[in-house]
Amino acid sequence: MSSRSIEEYLEAIYRLSIEEAPVKTSRLAEYLGVAPSSVTEMIKKMSELGYVEYSPYRGVVLTESGRSIGEKITRRHRLFELFLTKVLGINRDLAHNEACEVEHSISDETEKSLCRFLGSPNTCPHGRVIPACDLDVSTCEECISLNSLEVEKVGRRRKSLVPLTWLREGSRGVIEFIRGEHKTLRRLLDMGLTPGTRISVIRTAPMNGPVEIFVRGSRLAIGKEIASNIFVSMEKRGESD
């Protein structure tokens, strides 16, 4: 079992669990184009390695370490895809295939430089959200203002982050990272969405509409695009001040 195929699996589970978690093994087999029996076998091994939690009939859930790998591979995939289409003008299908190869082999430094070069992009060429990086920063400007290219100096974020738009109605989170340009960022800070602030999602409008959140005693409607660039760490139930 190569690390590469583990990464492939984790990436697939990561993407599928956005739609529905736990992920059914049959769905996973369909997505990866392999036999259900080999999926089950693989999942069991990955479960032993601590990447996933598997319960027969229900499906697969990523553990913290599995999630961070799946997220990172997805991020690299989408960044590279964007680079190929936007900068080199390669068509989307080819870009997707190439990205599937490269995503396993690029370094943290390359990932970071790619992100900077592309201007901290929000979405891949297919319009899917690029996950946040795992550097310990709370805005993109922080990353840009750092001179060294060495990722280790910046430090790693311990928590896994999700965009605000993924939060269900009624769930809570803590703002950790805001991606995007200066003006919007400033506005959000002024409205009280500073890193470390607790928020809760009141509701989401249908058809890719805005998210209404509760923050610092006020209610704010935030458009989908902006909201998908606000990354939060989820608060576990029962956790309080």
Add this chain to the structure above:
Amino acid sequence: MPSCHVDTGRNKESGKGFIRVALAGNANVGKSVLFNQLTGSHQIIGNWPGKTVDIAVGNLFFEGYKIQLIDLPGIYSFSTYSEEEVISREYIATESPDIVINVVDASVLERNLYFTLQLLEMDVPLIICLNQVDMARKKGIDVDVKALEKVLGVPVVPTVAIKGEGIYELMRKVVELYGEADRRHPVIRYDEEIERRIGILVDMIRERGIDLGYSPRFLAIKLLEGDVEIKRQIWSLDKDVARKAEALAYEIIELYDAPSYAVISSQRYKVISDIVSRVVRQVEVEKSPGDWLDILTTHRILGYVTSAGVLALLLLWTFIVGDMLSSLLENIINIFHPVEPVVTGPLWEVLLNGAIGGIVAGITLVIPYVVPFYLYLSVMEDSGIMTRVAFMIDSLMHKIGLHGKAIIPLILGYGCNVPAIYSTRIMETRRERILTAFAITLVPCSARTIVILGLVSRFLGFEWALLVYLVDILVIFTVGKMLTKIYPGESTGLIMEIHSFRVPSIKVVLRQTFYRTRSIIYLVFPLYIVGSALVQGLYSMGVLSPINSILSPITSGLMGLPDVTGILLVFGFIRKELILLLLPSVYGSLNILLFMSPLQIFVLSLVTVLYIPCISTLAILAKEFGWRDTIYISLGNLITALFVGGLTYHLISILTGII
């Protein structure tokens, strides 16, 4: 920058007994309600964030003092995000009012205090008006006024502005504070590293004698935050200070691994959380009826139903009430002075008839529709329903490069395009303003509504009139979508505060309707009158006669309309409803069906809706965006109208041919 061109009477009446008071605070905290309660003067207010762009001034007399109130725009911060923020900041700096009343929403204290802290940094004589304490109590929020006073070091007066509660005490405090000599506030402190750097800059600013009207501390903080406007001013005044500030700001970046403004905002909010935890007591309360309304208006299906219902009802109400009022007023005016659409005779008589025609049309055709329209809209805005509509419709507006907030200017367009275009100021970027303005020019205002009702609804039936509206909405979205491609650029997203529902105040609604209507009379009537006289004069001199034949290839060739519509469309440029009013006199009969086919009637009304902004709209477009963009918008309208008109004509001709 359109700075504060308000005559504050500073030079005329300074001295004893005259107090100049500025009202400042977040949008929708009841600032305008307070202003109205105190002065009874004009002010547009509503449950809509950031509406007040112009600065309103009013006077009152209190205990022998003459108090002048200045209502500043509702803003969330003193950064340079919007024009309103710059205007407010510069007003306080350059006009230095005697007292600033910071109106604060007690139920959203934490977010509101962010602005309060910046006012404290400006070191202005400050009073906090803790408004809507009743709403806060309903939400289970109890603010300890004495404790808040102590921690902020300024007077805090709890009020319920809408009911007039606490207003007397507030004015008492104004007079009291006016007499006091020392108004220094205790400094709200950031952490050591930031404070040390603020200190260095403050000393330098004092030493060099730099005075922009702001306190040295405020200047220092803004410089460290990297405020573009302040930095620009300092660079031109003293390069050493500017350089030092940059170096210090950079040190903060290095130290905290974060942009300096993010560090400062975060610390400011940290101080606030601390204050709030000391002065606010929160208890759980039962759901209020507003919560149920909330669920209904933002439900994934019912939300659209209520949004559509609110808008459909608006149009229906306007049609019915407008029609009633219009015929009533027409009958009254006809008793005194029957007006012919076009007369012949001596030039002065023609001009006079044109001018009177303009006035009469304004009174009998525009006002009756606009008043009920604004009345209804004001109720919806003040209640808070419109923010929910904006929330639901945001994703749809994104398709035409706009966001939810643009719905207000668009809907206003159904009343009259002129104030609607003015209200595009609530949009964040110039591109968004122009896109919104363009969409507005395609919205049938009350004058065009009259044409649709008088022509299509009367001769073809109401369902066809409805079809005109639907086609128009389709056109707005198609053209809007195309425009985002032709005119690429920055689009901001929606960041909008959602306020609690409230029962609209009758006083507020009536006043808002009155001043919106009045603004139409000011902006539209002059051009209505002069334009009508002019075009009728030209007509009677025969200057316009060749127009029908010149335009014939377009009117009859492209769109299958009768040749006489050429001149009608020229008149329609002045007043759209003239297209309807002049038809009988052109044909010499009231039964238009004898001369025009149903298809021609349908196409003519579509073209009327789309073809060009009327002269008053053109004037406001030019004022807001300059002539170049105004010409682009007008050309865009014309091309759209010709395309839609031509397509409809040919398509239906072919279809009916087949059948």
